[in-house]
Amino acid sequence: MGKKFKLLAALSLVLMLMAQLLTGCGSTGTKDAATADKKQIKVGFAQKTLENEFQKALADGVVKAGEAKGWKVTVLDAKNSIENEQKNMETFVAQKYDLIFINVVDTKAATESINAAVKAGIPVIGIDSHVDEAANVVTGVSAPDLANGRVVGLFAAKQYDKSEMISAALLSGNKGNPGGQARRKGLFAGIIEGRTGCTEKEAWALADKFEQELTDNGKAVNNEAKFAVVTQGWGNWTVNGGLPAMEDILVANSKINCVLGENDSMLIGAKQAIDNRSLTGIKIFAAADAMKGALELIKGGSAYQATGLNNPKLVGAKGIDIAEKVLVEHVDPKSFGKTVTTDPVCVTAENVDKFYDPNAIF
Structure with a gap:
């Protein structure tokens, strides 16, 4: 035992x-x-400004999409200052954030800050802005400026009788802005394609020629399309800029029947100027943004005919999706290409209810 x-x-x-x-x-x-x-996961957003509704909504879209995944998302406002932007980028690097989004104040000035972050091992994604080719970003996320402009231009072409000359005034944001150039080029291509029946490839080539003529002479015409931009004004992207710019245009160009523009804000201001003079027969088409105020004008059956969809919530969510692929799924950052965009959409009276949100920030 x-x-x-x-x-x-x-x-x-x-x-x-x-x-x-x-x-x-x-x-x-x-x-x-x-x-x-x-x-x-910590994600930083170096936002160029929070002084307008679009940029506030874009920041909100990134934050909410990131927080839905359990991430910490921090937004730093550069207040449209290159120096502030550099400091904000340095802050994210010093605090070892996992990834940075940047909406650049200046295309070239941000390159050094972007490349410094990447050198420190932090991937950077451009969002709603065009970065310089020397900037080593994963990709740039935005609405499709060219494609949105084109689908709005195709719609605009159908709103005039084929025998009628489209005599348009163009409102642009600021000189040299690549996003603005892409938007108006898209409008030109869509109108020329829609009016002449040429191929899309031919339309882009003709739009390039049209844009160059506009740059050289301040006006341009395509006789086959019966389409002319008789003058170009600069509205600095805002309602308060679009209003006086349109007032100046109307003094010398009272016989226009079309206003084209690179964003809604300027064209809302332009519409106010047109209404103040009790002018009729002028149709309005924006390459972007489908902001709430513009959608309300479209819903109301006004002269505001169409706008391209540039939804900041969708852009923000698309950016977070790419960030997740890089940080969580370990997809090669070099595999995304130069740009990733949301789908092109022309918002008109026929589909506006699908996109209108009375509670939207923007």
């Missing part, structure tokens, strides 16, 4: 030690997994 008892005791001790060892291993693994789960 004594020997059997000792044998059983020894066996029990071995089993206890094995159980403790297994339990210990299990506890360590669980603790490590819990620690890994608690590591929260």
Whole structure:
């Protein structure tokens, strides 16, 4: 009995030690997994400004899409200052954020800050702005400026009789802005394609020629399309800029029947100027943004005919989706290409209810 008892005791001790060892291993693994789960992804957004509704809505879209995944998202406002933007980027790098979005104040000035972040091992995604080719970003996320302009231009072409000359005034944001150039080029291509029946490829080539003529002479014409831009004004992207710019245009160009523009805000101002003079027969088409105020004008059956969809919520969500692929799924950052865009949409009276949100910020 004594020997059997000792044998059983020894066996029990071995089993206890094995159980403790297994339990210990299990506890360590669980603790490590819990620690890994608690590591929260930190994403920074170097936003050029929060002074207008679009940029506020864009920041809100990034924050909400990121927080829905359990991430920490921090927005720093550069207040349209290159110096502030540089400091904000340096802050994100110093605090070792996992990824940075940037909506640049200046296309070229941001390049050094972007490349410094990438050198520190932090991927950078451009959002709603065009970065310089030397900037080593994962990609640029935005609405499709060219394609949106084109689909709005195709719609505009159908709103005039084929025998009628489209005499348009153009409102642009600021000189040299690549986004604005793409939007108006899209409008030109769509109108020329829609009026002449040429191919899309031919329309882009003709739009390039039209744009160059506009740059050289301040006006341009395509006789086959019966389409002319008789003057170009600069509205600095705002309602308060579009209003006086349109007032100046109307002094010398009272016989226009079309207003084209690179965003809604300027054209809302332009519409006010037209209404103040009680002018009729002038149709209005914006390459972007489908902001709430413009959609209300379209819903109301006004002269405001169409706008391109540039939804900041969708752009923000698209950016977060790409960030997740890079940070979580470990997709090669070089695989995304130069740009990633949302789908092109022309918003008109026929489909406006699908996009109108009375509670939208923008």
